[in-house]
Amino acid sequence: MKTPRLPIALQQAVMRSLRHLLQLACEKLALLFAEPALVYQQRGTAAGTAWLEKWEIHLNPVLLLENQQAFIDEVVPHELARLLVWKVFGHVPPHGKEWKWMMQEVLGVPARRIHQFEIDSVRARTFPYRCGCQQHHLTLRRHNCVLRGESEYRCVRCKSLLKPGDYSPS
Template sequence: MPESLNHRVEACYQQAEAFFNRRFPRPEVSFKLRGQKAGVAHLTENLLRFNPKLYTENREHFLKQTVAHEVAHLIAHQMFGGRIQPHGEEWQLIMRGVYELPPDRCHTYDVGRRKVTRFVYLCQCPSSSEFPFSAQRHSLVAKGRRYYCRRCRATLVFSGEQRVE
């Protein structure tokens, strides 16, 4: 885990403590997040997870905005309880008031979609509709799960064709 990320988390907590004049328990911080999300706050576990790839590619903005964004979720939860909206007034108050940052809900980092394999399934409709299945759904079929066409109600059958998209 990069030391700069830990320093930024700590700095965000110190800012919140000075603003609200109270202590907050420090979260566990993990660098094990993949996919399109830059960060995730697990409220009840007091856990922050960050995406190492997006951190590396967007370091300056990530440290400033994304870390504060996720810390603000934990602070809002601890200040106002579990019934608040994830990006509601309370969270926005912390982003604007404590961190003086825009309360952006989503990042704009390039997530570069990875190539995926699709498994083509067919039904018995006269128009012979194709159904591209993910690898996960294809493996469920191999384990006995059945999927049906909504029009002809026939069981979808693997055509043997795979496509990389």
């Protein structure tokens, strides 16, 4: 899928939100933080990711276009909080008590770990595989690794090797 071109006004709205939240954090924490880079290249079903060491926020342009205000209200603070927590507390669980505190008390946003956006437009094609107990769906990348003999995958439940094909209980 080709990455859509985002309207300048939408990119500016995202940046305004980021700057507002960053200023709020600087004031409430009495610390200075550099402005993180925004990268609109997140793919798949993730709305965004925080790249801690690079001090970047990667955003999914497809989901942003489809869920503009909700994305700005939820995803931008979520990923900024991840960066801020890393700077203030170091390596801690990604959505632990520090992140919840940062979201709610510092940024004033409800702490939700996952988005509720419709993802049909970004869902990757999957391939059916089976084990002894259930059906699995492997991504194109993992499917190709199996075909090339580079990887094999096991079910975490029954530990048997995944085989291509639909599941049919014995």
